[in-house]
Amino acid sequence: MQRDPAAAGIHRHVVHGLQVASSIELADLARADPDATGIDVEIIEGDVPASLGEQAVIRDYWQAHADQLLFEAPGIARYLVSGGRSIRFEPSADEVRDDHAIRVYMLGTALGALLHQRGLFPLHAGGLATPSGAWLFTGHSGAGKSTLVAWLHRRFGWPILSDDVTVVEDAGGRLHARGGIPRLRLWRDALAAMSVPEDGLVRDLLRFDKFQLSLDSGYEGRIPVLGLVLLESVDDGESSLTRLRGHEALATVMGSVYRPEFAETWRPPGSLFLDGARIAAGMQILKFSRPRSLADYDRHLEPLIAGLVGTSIPRPGTAPADTNAATTG
Template sequence: MQEQQEVLAEKPEGLNERRSQAGPQTQRFFYYTYGMTVESDIELPELMPVPASASADISIITAGITESLADATFSGKWVQLSPSQCQLNVQGIARYRIEEGRRILVDRRVLEDERDGVPARDVRQYLLGMSLGVLLYQRDWLPMHVSALHTPTGVWAFTGHSGAGKSTLGAWLHYTQGWPMISDDVAVIKPEDSQAYLYPGPPRVKLWKDALQALGIDTKGLIRDLTRHDKYHLMVDEAFHKRPEPLKALVILERAEEGETASLEPLKGVEAFRTVMGALYRPDVGQEFNSPAALMARIAQLTDRIEVYRYRRPWSLEDMDSSVETLLDYIKRDVK
C-alpha cells in the first residue's frame, strides 16, 4: 500500500479556486466506447457518436466539486481515494470526480495567474485517459495498456514498458499491412464474458515525431501530447474496429541487444502471468478498487484464455521492415 501511495502522489499540487470562462452546458452528447454508452455534458470528438439513449451506462457531468473527498481513505498531491470514489486534481486543467463506475463529474478550474480559459482538448485528455481508466476499475473490469490490431488470424495486442514501442509497432503494422486497429492506448477486458473480448477505447494513436516521419505522416494539424512535447495524437477513426473482438495473443516488447536478430518466444506459467499483469493500465489504481486476490484471479483467468509471447527486436526504425518479418511470419502461420 505504501508503494502504491507513493506512485499516486507523484503529480503536482491541486488547483487554486477560479472557474474557467466556460458557461453551463445544456446540450447532451451521446457516444460509444469500451462497450458502453456515454451520456456527456461535454462534447467528445474523440469518441464514436451514437443516438441519444435514455439508459446510458455512464454519465459525464459538468458540476462544482469540493476540494476534498469527505470519506477519503487516501489523499495524495493530485489523487484522493475512497471506497466508491476517486478524485483527480489536475493543476491548471480541471478537477475530476469518478463515482461508482457510473459517473464522472468535471469541474473546470485554472490557476489564478494563468489564462482565463482552458483548451477543451486539455480537459478531454485527462477525462478520456486517467478518469475513464479509474471508472473501468470501479466496474471490476481490466483496462489493458496495449496497442492491438485485428490480424488475419485474430486480435494481437502489444505491451511493454513506457517507450517500448507499442504505438510505433501497432501503427507500422496498420499502415504496412492494412490491419484495422483495436487500441493504441487502453482497451478493456470484461472478466464476466465467456471469451476474452477486447473492447476498443478512443480511436486515436499517440506517436513520437520520428515514428510519424518514418511513416510519412505530417505533424501539421496534429495535437501535441500535454506531457511529452515530441509526441502527437493522431485520430484514425476509420481505421479502428468499433466493436469488441476476441483477444488471441498478448506480446511483450523488448529491445534486442546490438547484433541480435528479432525473435518471438512463447511464454507459459509464471512468465505469462507476469506479462499479462504488467499490461494492466495503472495497476496501482486497480488495487484500490479491487482486492489483490480478486485482481490476481482475473489475471490468471485471462492468461489461461490467450497466447502470450515475448518479442525482441532491434530498436532502429530503419530496420523495422526486416525486424517485423519474424513476427509477421508467426501471426500469418495459420492463414489458409
C-alpha cells in the same frame, strides 16, 4: 442517469463498449450509434469538492472513499469519478480553460479509474483486429506499441482496436475485447519513417516530440482476443519472438494492468490476481525483441508477423491463419 441523452448540448459517444453521454464533446471518442439506447457513463461539468473527507484514502495525487475517486490536474481541472457511472469535472478557475488538456486527463486517469470501478480489466496495451482475432501489444514507455500498431495497420489494413488501453473481458470462458479510443500517438521519428507530415497534428500534452493522430472511426463490436505481445527494444542484434508461459506469462499480464493502484482500491483482495491468471491462461503471451532503430523496420518485423498470422499473411476478408502453429519458444 439523470440527464436526457437527447437533450441539447449532450454528446453521445462509445468507448470500450460503454455508451457515454457527455456535456462536452470528446472528439477522441467514436460517436455512438444514433439508434443506441441507454447510458452507461455520464460526463458532466460542475462543482467538484476539494476533498473526500477525513476517511478518504490519500495517495500522491488522488484520494478515494467508498465508490468515489478524486484527483486534480493542476492548472487544468479537478475530477470526481463515482460508482463506475459518472465523471464530474471542474476546470481550474485561475487558468485559461484548455479543453484539450481537460480531455487528456478525462480519457486517461479518470476513465481508467471508472473502468476499475466497474470491475473491468483494462490493459495498458494497443491492439489490432486481425482476420483471426485481436492481438494486443504492451511494453514500457518507448517500447514502440503505437508505432507497431500504426505500421501493421498501414501495411495490412487491419482495423485499430485501441492505441493505449484495451479492456479484456472473459465471456463464457473466451476472452474478448472491444474498441477503445480510436487514435494513435506517435513519436516524431515514427512519423518520419512512415512519411506522415506533422502539419496539423496535435502535440502530446506532456511530450513535445509526440503527436496525436485521430482516426476517422474505431473498431466497432466485440472481438475474440488471441494473444498479448510484450515488446522489447534492444540496441542491436536481430529480432526474435518467444512464447512465454507460466510465471512469465502471468507477470506480463499483471505488469500490463492499467492503473493497478485503482484496481486495488475497489476490488476484493486477490481478485485482480485471479482475473489476471485466467486471462494469462486464456490467450497466447509472446515476447518480441527488435532493434531500437526504425531502419529496416519491415525486415525486423518478419518474426512477429509470422507468429501472428503464420507464414502466409491474410488480408482482411480472407480465411484466418492458424496462429498457434507459428509461435516459437
